[in-house]
Amino acid sequence: MQALKYARAASVDDAIRLLRDGGEAARVLAGGTDLIVQARERRREVHLLVDIKRLAETMVLAYHAPTPPDAPPGFYIYPGLEVGAAVPLYRVYGDPDVQRHYRALVEASHVIGGTAIQGRATLGGNLANASPAADSIPAMMALGGVARVVGAGGTREIPVAEFCTGPGRSALQPTEFIVSLYFPPPASRSGSAWERFIPRNEMDIAVVNAAAYLAFEGDTVSEARLALGAVAPTPLALPDVAAALVGRPLDDAAIDRASAAASAAARPISDMRGTEAQRRRLVGVLVGRVLRKAAARARGEEVPA
Amino acid sequence: MTTETGRPALEARDALDERIVVTATINGDERSWLSSSRDSLLEALRERLQLTGSKEGCNNGNCGACSVILDGRLVNSCLVMAAEVEGASVTTVEGLARPEALHPLQTAFLENAALQCGICTPGFLVASSALLAQNTAPSEEEIRFWLAGNLCRCTGYDKIIRAVQQAAEEVRTGVHRSPIAGTGTHGAEAGVESNTAIEGE
């Protein structure tokens, strides 16, 4: 067995240097709710934990509304939500702006693990861990999330929908890490929703999860995003199924078509949590639910989680 | 040399890893101690500071027996590195009671028989105290949701929920209602007397 060392990054550049010097066995430590277990059970060779929790860039949580049309000339703030990669989940779902504009994110982060897990676990860690069943990833996909990444080669942005490349594998290069997650401001008449199916009420891994974002102009769907979890080697964005919803009202027939198309697009396996057939059926049910919920929220209705 | 949950024993950690000094406020007192860089907060509490109230159940975040409060938030101390708490403030189950009286939750757990073997109890007490610190009128559903990360193999949970409800009422109203002493209301100190009564039974 090798030594396990701990280093607290003093700056973003310091973190990059620590990761470069530490090589393959150096890992970013955010909430530690996946990593500490993996290191302890030696499912992953880890010799250096690089703690990124004491950086302003990774702890930011800020929402800026789109600049109003009557704002003075020259007045412009880049709109949207910035969530630092090390911000614990309780801060995410406890934030009034997140609650108002990004409901799918609240619903997913509120049921990841229990209270004590939510005191530490992060969106950045959930994404970087790249589990096919990760709960927040479909929500982040549906909300158009983008990972802001830094590394020895500079900075870049990776859409959450393109981030995961396989179970536990991601588009990150060695020395690269996520600094924050960015979400565009939702359209004025829009709503989002997230749901999962688990056999227990809490503290369980999703058999299937699903998330939707819908925007409307009049009765017509003007924008749609849909994503699924636990039905493929990676969380799955469904751009084609979502695109078919755009340009028409969201009636029962449209919802049924989307549910059936999502079911067909899923590539689930049978395992201890559920069979392939059960998962396909659940996809249809959950897609119907998140679409209806997102639409109701877009109409301004209060829909509980 | 590993323990039952697969983690290296104290001697192995000391031989292998970096030695680090950690300074943190533990139950209100500033403490500095020598740890191994591999130590979890749970290992540091139990094996370096001899605060053995926090228990090791699963050592992977599932059971809540190791619950502590870190800078005001409930966390699993088995999922925190000791090195991470530098400069932080930690409250363990040892920090709940005052010298002159148990915490209302501790009294309520005793009076409601909310424990049998007791291995889960410190975790439930710490987790419940974190709930009452932010909500002194939790519904049964809120209590169950909050405590979903704490497992108990003995009680079936109902008695734990009842105990938390009793303690919440006491924290909220200052009135102690013991199920043992009947439904009569007493001052908050009365809880201590009824504990003595249990021991005397």
Ligand SMILES: Cc1cc2nc3c(=O)[nH]c(=O)nc-3n(C[C@H](O)[C@H](O)[C@H](O)COP(=O)(O)OP(=O)(O)OC[C@H]3O[C@@H](n4cnc5c(N)ncnc54)[C@H](O)[C@@H]3O)c2cc1C
């Ligand atoms: C009891 C329990 C219950 C759980 N329940 C759920 C659940 O219901 N749903 C769910 O989805 N997950 C669940 N999880 C898994 C875990 O809590 C989540 O995946 C969590 O979001 C991980 O975040 P973290 O900050 O703790 O990550 P860490 O453990 O710190 O890191 C996870 C991985 O990502 C890497 N990493 C972390 N941050 C970054 C970054 N900024 N840039 C690059 N790499 C990074 C780490 O190196 C590591 O490989 C559970 C875990 C436990 C122990």
Ligand code: FES
């Ligand atoms: S020992 Fe920490 S959660 Fe079980």
Ligand code: FES
């Ligand atoms: S009292 Fe035995 S596990 Fe809870």
